[in-house]
Each structure stands twice: as structure tokens, then as C-alpha cells.
Amino acid sequence: xxxxxxxxxxxxxxxxxxxxxxxxxxxxxxxxxxxxxxxxxxxxxxxxxxxxxxxxxxxxxxxxxxxxxxxxxxxxxxxxxxxxxxxxxxxxxxxxxxxxxxxxxxxxxxxxxxxxxxxxxxxxxxxxxxxxxxxxxxxxxxxxxxxxxxxxxxxxxxxxxxxxxxxxxxxxxxxxxxxxxxxxxxxxxxxxxxxxxxxxxxxxxxxxxxxxxxxxxxxxxxxxxxxxxxxxxxxxxxxxxxxxxxxxxxxxxxxxxxxxxxxxxxxxxxxxxxxxxxxxxxxxxxxxxxxxxxxxxxxxxxxxxxxxxxxxxxxxxxxxxxxxxxxxxxxxxxxxxxxxxxxxxxxxxxxxxxxxxxxxxxxxxxxxxxxxxxxxxxxxxxxxxxxxxxxxxxxxxxxxxxxxxxxxxxxxxxxxxxxxxxxxxxxxxxxxxxxxxxxxxxxxxxxxxxxxxxxxxxxxxxxxxxxxxxxxxxxxxxxxxxxxxxxxxxxxxxxxxxxxxxxxxxxxxxxxxxxxxxxxxxxxxxxxxxxxxxxxxxxxxxxxxxxxxxxxxxxxxxxxxxxxxxxxxxxxxxxxxxxxxxxxxxxxxxxxxxxxxxxxxxxxxxxxxxxxxxxxxxxxxxxxxxxxxxxxxxxxxxxxxxxxxxxxxxxxxxxxxxxxxxxxxxxxxxxxxxxx
Numbered sequence: 001x002x003x004x005x006x007x008x009x010x011x012x013x014x015x016x017x018x019x020x021x022x023x024x025x026x027x028x029x030x031x032x033x034x035x036x037x038x039x040x041x042x043x044x045x046x047x048x049x050x051x052x053x054x055x056x057x058x059x060x061x062x063x064x065x066x067x068x069x070x071x072x073x074x075x076x077x078x079x080x081x082x083x084x085x086x087x088x089x090x091x092x093x094x095x096x097x098x099x100x101x102x103x104x105x106x107x108x109x110x111x112x113x114x115x116x117x118x119x120x121x122x123x124x125x126x127x128x129x130x131x132x133x134x135x136x137x138x139x140x141x142x143x144x145x146x147x148x149x150x151x152x153x154x155x156x157x158x159x160x161x162x163x164x165x166x167x168x169x170x171x172x173x174x175x176x177x178x179x180x181x182x183x184x185x186x187x188x189x190x191x192x193x194x195x196x197x198x199x200x201x202x203x204x205x206x207x208x209x210x211x212x213x214x215x216x217x218x219x220x221x222x223x224x225x226x227x228x229x230x231x232x233x234x235x236x237x238x239x240x241x242x243x244x245x246x247x248x249x250x251x252x253x254x255x256x257x258x259x260x261x262x263x264x265x266x267x268x269x270x271x272x273x274x275x276x277x278x279x280x281x282x283x284x285x286x287x288x289x290x291x292x293x294x295x296x297x298x299x300x301x302x303x304x305x306x307x308x309x310x311x312x313x314x315x316x317x318x319x320x321x322x323x324x325x326x327x328x329x330x331x332x333x334x335x336x337x338x339x340x341x342x343x344x345x346x347x348x349x350x351x352x353x354x355x356x357x358x359x360x361x362x363x364x365x366x367x368x369x370x371x372x373x374x375x376x377x378x379x380x381x382x383x384x385x386x387x388x389x390x391x392x393x394x395x396x397x398x399x400x401x402x403x404x405x406x407x408x409x410x411x412x413x414x415x416x417x418x419x420x421x422x423x424x425x426x427x428x429x430x431x432x433x434x435x436x437x438x439x440x441x442x443x444x445x446x447x448x449x450x451x452x453x454x455x456x457x458x459x460x461x462x463x464x465x466x467x468x469x470x471x472x473x474x475x476x477x478x479x480x481x482x483x484x485x486x487x488x489x490x491x492x493x494x495x496x497x498x499x500x501x502x503x504x505x506x507x508x509x510x511x512x513x514x515x516x517x518x519x520x521x522x523x524x525x526x527x528x529x530x531x532x533x534x535x536x537x538x539x540x541x542x543x544x545x546x547x548x549x550x551x552x553x554x555x556x557x558x559x560x561x562x563x564x565x566x567x568x569x570x571x572x573x574x575x576x577x578x579x580x581x582x583x584x585x586x587x588x589x590x591x592x593x594x595x596x597x598x599x600x601x602x603x604x605x606x607x608x609x610x611x612x613x614x615x616x617x618x619x620x621x622x623x624x625x626x627x628x629x630x631x632x633x634x635x636x637x638x639x640x641x642x643x644x645x646x647x648x649x650x651x652x653x654x655x656x657x658x659x660x661x662x663x664x665x666x667x668x669x670x671x672x673x674x675x676x
Contacts, residue, residue: 046281048307051315053241055253060262064575065567066092066232068556069252069265070272071239071309073100075214076522076545077272081231082167082217083553090229090566091221092263094254096238097304099207101274102214106177106195107546108539110154112161114175115192123408128190128537130154136187137534140360144323144530148503153528153540153547160543160550161194164213167220172200173212179409180401181538184393186471187358191407193538207235210634213546224569232572237261242269242312242518249316249517250562266562268517270552271507273309275299275495275523276326282307286497288325293367295334295489298659305494309524313499316518317509321526326497329533329541330363332399334489336428338419339376340386340400341474343456344488346374349439349449351456351467356389356474359398360535363490375430375442375485377453377478382420383413385476394473398538422626423486426604430485438483453478496533496541498526504555505548521548586648589615590675597674599666601627602659606636610643610671617647620668625660632660639664648672 057063068084070077073095084091110128118124134154138145165175175194182189196212208215221231236256243251243262251264276282277299283291299305314320332339341356346369353365355376366374378385389395390411402415423429432438439449459465460475499507499520506514520526522545534540567575590612598607604626611619620640627633639661642651649669651661 046285048279048281048285048311049314051241051311053253055241055243055260055262057243057245057251057262059260060253061259062256062261062575063264064092064234064261064572065264065266065564066090066572067229067265067267067561067566068092068270069094069263069268070231070270071252071312072272072274072522072524073097073218073233073235074272074274074522074545075102075104075211075542076274076524076549077270078102078214078217078221079164079546079549080270080272080521080552081221081233081549083163083550084556085221085223085227085229085231085553087553087557088227088229089267089553089556090569091231092265092572093221093231093233094237094239094252094263095233095235098235099209100214100218100233101304102209102211102218103299104211104539104542106193106539106542107161107164107213108190108192108537108541108543109157109161109164109194109547110190110192110537111158112165112175112192112194114161114165114177114194118177118191118407121408123406124191128192132188133190133536136536137540140187140532140534140536141327141529142324142531146527149501149528152503152551153544156547156551157192157543160547163550164217164546165194168196168213168216171198171202171204171216171219173198173202173216177407178401178403179405179407180390180396180398180403182358182394182396185356185358185395187536189358189397189535190537206638207233217546217549230569232569232576234263234576239273239308239312242316244316247516248562249515252312264564265517266564266566267556267559268519270505271309271313271499271518271520271524272522272549273307273524274305276307276310276497277305277492277495279306282310283495286320286326287328287495290328290364290367291492291495293372293490294328294330294492295372296491297493298331298333298491299494309520310498313507313515313518313520313524316515318507318515318518319500319510319512321497321500321530323527323530325531326495327529327531327533329493329496330367331359331491331493332362332366332488334491335373336376336423336486336488338399338416338423338429339486339488340378340382340416341389341395341470342376342378342382342385342476343453343478344374344376345442345444345449345452347371347442347444349442349444349446349452351452354465354468354470356395356470358535360533362399362488366488367490372490374488376488377438378476378484378486379478379480380482381476381480382484383415383417386416387411387413389474389476392473394471397535420484420486422603424484428487430487431482432485433481433483435478435483438485442485494523494541496523496529498524500527501525505552519552521545521552586646586650588647588672590617590672591615593675595671595674596623597667597670597672599663599668599670601625601663602632603627606660606663606667608664608667608671610668610675612675617644617672620644622664627660635660636664643668
């Protein structure tokens with residue numbers, strides 16, 4: 001298994017450029033409250049509660065009728081489409097982008113055939129205890145979730161995982177996992193993480209991204225040689241609002257090629273439009289202040305997670321989950337990618353938490369510190385100490401252990417060396433010969449910082465943490481130079497809150513009754529999470545996308561049908577036609593020649609050479625980069641094609657590789673400045 005920590009985490013960091021305060025559109029929670037956005041007073045609801053469209057059927061220039069209309073082609077929408085095709089349900093998927101947008105690091109699904117194989121090979125002691133982990137999940141969510149949904153997640157994860165594993169195998173895509181779990185921690189973690197990688201020769205089409213499992217579902221759903229009713233995807237088609245007839249949702253209006261189209265669903269409409277994190281009114285209304293404290297959002301692409309499905313559901317009487325602020329999926333990965341269990345200090349040089357915690361707990365504590373950042377402090381022996389902290393299975397997880405080692409692989413002192421060295425090169429980890437010099441580089445009071453580390457070392461010597469009761473397994477001294485300070489900032493990966501649903505995934509109204517014909521999945525659906533994101537089963541939100549999609553495919557045939565005549569498959573294909581071009585070439589004329597530029601990607605500099613011929617971009621060559629092989633590097637050829645087609649650096653970028661996309665844009669823009 002050869003998957004680096006960055007390779008794994010870049011899947012999770014797929015996404016938009018910064019979601020710091022400015023991109024949320026609000027500089028502080030005070031401003032949000034002043035704008036009335038945080039008031040839950042029904043008389044002061046923000047604008048997104050009002051439908052600006054209110055279309056009627058006669059407004060549509062074109063009508064398409066299928067059994068089911070899925071709105072959104074991400075992990076959730078593609079999984080639903082694949083399962084619906086398997087269950088002989090005619091499906092149309094509409095997507096506002098010109099590509100699918102599957103993303104993440106992997107998929108959490110307990111006790112699949114893959115996990116059983118690890119048990120059979122002696123790499124795991126046994127399968128996951130679902131009683132233990134369901135109760136941890138519920139506790140982490142403040143006992144405010146719909147426990148029937150949590151049970152549905154655990155009960156259907158094995159069958160969903162096996163279904164997905166078998167489907168992926170047809171395309172040479174296999175699951176792998178990583179050893180960095182903590183089954184014996186205070187909050188234990190499971191090993192049920194599935195990272196899917198292509199090992200065969202199958203080439204997915206240009207609508208696909210790096211996330212192999214979603215590529216498989218998208219591809220498989222459309223196979224006319226395999227399904228009696230293959231799905232048809234309509235890209236560049238933006239949903240606007242729903243059509244209700246006789247109290248039932250029967251369709252969705254969407255803008256396509258400048259026209260209003262009506263996509264009717266004789267069995268229903270499935271909302272799979274993702275989260276709300278790019279709508280400032282919605283984040284201010286449904287989230288607490290912590291959403292304003294992240295360094296950036298790493299879920300993308302930018303501009304699309306604006307709660308469209310949530311809004312459409314509200315406009316037809318749907319009820320949003322009301323079990324507290326929407327949970328934030330957080331990872332402390334906005335700066336350094338390794339920080340382990342070593343002492344954390346804030347910018348005042350003061351320690352503030354038990355560092356032997358899970359990523360969500362670390363993130364929340366860091367966001368309570370000045371500037372919403374912290375530093376992990378360790379000495380030259382960090383490799384040895386990190387190994388020791390992991391060997392007892394009480395420590396581990398993301399940003400603690402490398403993600404490059406498979407389940408059962410031994411721990412070594414050198415596991416995290418390359419990550420730390422890379423963070424030093426890109427400036428996210430500072431190095432100094434003395435603690436005093438390190439404090440100066442951090443910018444914190446020298447005396448306070450030195451005293452903090454001195455006290456910490458004293459507690460290490462006594463093998464008891466009086467200040468925060470960190471387990472003794474994670475107490476290691478900071479004594480021998482050189483000394484390191486890894487900067488820790490928090491990234492938002494998603495907001496896990498949505499429309500209330502029942503166990504058939506029907507959207508509920510304010511009386512908690514199902515709205516006929518309306519369903520929700522993925523981050524558009526709610527009640528599975530509350531207060532906090534339960535990281536004990538890593539990747540469980542992506543797991544929810546596939547489990548809910550799998551179940552929708554199985555259950556949809558049992559729902560009543562309006563009996564309307566369906567648009568034939570051949571007609572659907574003809575109506576779809578060629579996807580409308582999204583890239584319009586810039587008319588700027590440049591000076592002929594070859595020009596170089598540099599930008600900052602996820603893992604370091606991206607250097608390009610732009611060739612201009614007859615005043616237009618003729619070619620872009622990536623000369624240097626350090627992006628991950630399975631995500632960032634895989635996105636670069638697509639970015640090159642976009643830049644050439646657009647004759648510009650102003651391109652959309654690659655779904656799931658936002659930081660690589662931004663670095664590439666910077667590099668091309670620099671080169672084009674020289675060409676003017």
C-alpha cells in the first residue's frame with residue numbers, strides 16, 4: 001500500500017478556496033447577529049426561506065419525465081443513481097456543474113467483506129462492535145440524533161459496502177485502509193475506512209474526478225449494456241424549485257441552456273445537492289460561531305454548496321433538523337499536516353488542552369485560542385516518541401500517524417519524517433536550535449513559552465499530567481534540539497445538517513409527516529448528526545451518502561407512481577445531447593513565446609511553462625509540482641486543458657483538488673502577465 005498522508009488527506013481536503021471570515025461574507029458573529037441572521041424568531045427569518053421563483057408547469061419550455069429525478073451528482077447522487085439503475089428504476093440526474101463532484105478521503109462502512117478479509121488475514125482481531133460504536137456516535141452527538149437513522153446506518157453498512165466493492169471490482173477499483181486507528185483509546189476508533197483506488201486499466205470519462213468510488217457509480221448507472229433502465233445525466237442544469245401537484249412533489253424546475261426545463265418524477269424527486277457552507281445567510285442562521293473560526297474550507301468546488309436542496313425543501317413545507325447548531329466536520333489540517341500528541345501552545349505560549357484527542361476535539365479547542373491557531377511542540381526525537389504513542393493502539397488517527405501504512409504494518413521512527421520535512425520546507429513547521437529561538441519564531445512571549453515547556457517536561461518526568469490529565473501513554477519530553485513548532489489551523493470539510501427525514505428518507509414537514517414524492521440524501525438530509533461530528537467511524541458522512549443511496553434504490557420501486565407517460569430512454573439521450581460548453585475562451589491577445597510562472601499548491605510550488613502561439617495559449621506544461629499522485633497530480637492534466645480552452649488562468653478548476661487548482665491558476669496567471 002503506497003498512500004501518503006497527504007494522498008489520504010487531500011481526498012478529505014477536496015474543495016473550495018478559503019472559507020475564512022471574508023468568504024463567508026461576515027466578519028464576525030456580532031455582525032451576523034446585527035444583520036438578524038442568527039435569530040430563530042419566525043418573524044425574522046432570512047431571505048432563503050422565501051422562494052424567489054414560484055414557477056408553474058406552464059412556464060417550462062421543455063418537459064422531461066422519468067420515474068425518479070435526482071438533483072445533484074456528487075457522492076450521494078451518483079450512489080443513488082447506481083442503485084436505482086440496479087433496481088430497474090428509470091432515473092434522470094441533473095447537475096449544475098459540467099462534471100460530477102465525488103470527493104473525500106474515503107468511505108466509512110462497518111463490517112464489509114473487505115474488513116472481514118482483514119480479520120481473516122489476522123490483521124484485525126475482529127469486526128467492529130456496532131453496539132459500542134453506535135452508542136459512541138449518539139453520545140458524541142449529544143443524544144439529539146434520530147437513533148433509528150443511526151441504527152439504519154450501522155445495519156445497512158455491510159450490505160452497502162459489499163455492493164460497492166463488487167461494483168468497483170468490475171472497473172479495477174479496490175478498497176484499501178490504513179492502520180492509523182485507536183481502538184483502545186478513551187474514545188475508540190474503528191478500522192472501517194475504505195479508500196478506493198484504481199489498479200486496472202479502465203479509463204473513466206472526463207466528467208469524473210479523483211474519487212474512484214463515485215466515478216464507478218456514475219459510470220455504472222449509465223450502462224445500457226447492463227441495465228434495462230440506465231440513468232441519464234444532464235449537466236450544466238441548475239435546479240431552481242420544486243413542482244407540487246395535489247400535495248405531492250412531482251418535479252423540479254431547472255435552468256438549462258438559458259431555458260426553463262421541468263424534470264418530472266413519477267415516483268419522486270431526490271435532493272442530493274450537498275451542504276450549506278457557501279451560503280452566508282444559512283451558515284449564520286444554522287451554525288454557531290465556530291463556522292467563522294476556520295482557516296479555510298476544503299470542500300468544493302467553490303460556489304456550489306449553497307444549500308439549494310435545503311431551500312427547495314423548505315419552500316414546499318419541509319422541516320429542517322432542529323437539534324441544535326448544525327455540526328461542523330472539522331480537521332486540523334489547514335497548515336501543518338503532522339502534529340501528533342505533543343504539547344500544543346497558543347500564540348501566547350500557553351498550553352490549553354489534552355493533546356491526546358481525536359481530530360474533532362483538537363479542532364474545537366484550537367478554535368477557542370487567539371487567532372484560532374496553535375502550535376504542536378516537539379523535539380528531535382519526535383519520530384521515536386510518535387512510534388511509541390501508537391504501538392499500544394491507544395493513540396493514532398489523522399495528523400498523528402502516517403496514512404501510508406496498511407492495517408497490520410509495523411510502526412517505525414521514520415513514518416512521519418517526510419511529512420515534517422515537507423512542512424518545514426513550506427513554512428508550516430518552524431525549527432530552531434533552542435526553545436527561546438523557537439518562541440521568537442512563533443511570535444509568542446519567550447518567558448511564558450519556556451516556562452510552559454518546562455512545566456510540561458516536569459509532568460512528563462512525574463508521569464502524570466496535572467493540568468489536563470492527558471493519558472500517560474502520550475507524555476513525551478521536549479528536551480533535545482532542534483525543536484519544532486508545527487502550526488495547526490482548522491479546515492472545514494462540510495456542514496452535516498439538513499432536512500428532517502424518516503427511515504425511508506422521505507423529507508418531513510413541520511408536523512413531522514412525510515411530504516409525498518420528496519426525498520433527501522447526503523448532506524441535504526438531516527437528523528443523523530447533531531452538535532458534533534462523530535469521528536469514531538472515520539468517513540461516516542461519505543458512508544451515509546452511499547448507504548442512503550443504496551437504500552433509495554432498493555426502496556423506490558415500492559413507492560406509488562403517478563402513472564404519467566415516461567420520456568423514452570432514446571429521447572432522453574437525444575434531449576441531453578452534447579453538454580453545453582462551460583469554458584468560453586478569453587479574447588486577450590498575448591505576445592508569442594514561452595513564459596514561466598509559479599503558484600502555491602497543496603504540497604508546495606507548482607511551476608508551469610505557458611506557450612503562446614498566434615496570440616493565444618497553445619500549450620501549458622507543468623514543469624514542477626509536489627502534489628499527491630491520486631488527487632492533485634491527477635487533476636493537473638484537466639487544469640491544463642481548461643487553461644488552453646479558456647485562453648486564461650480564470651478557470652473553474654478540478655473538483656476535489658481546489659488547492660492544486662488555485663496554485664495552477666496562480667502559476668498560469670504569472671506567466672500570462674509576462675506575456676502581455
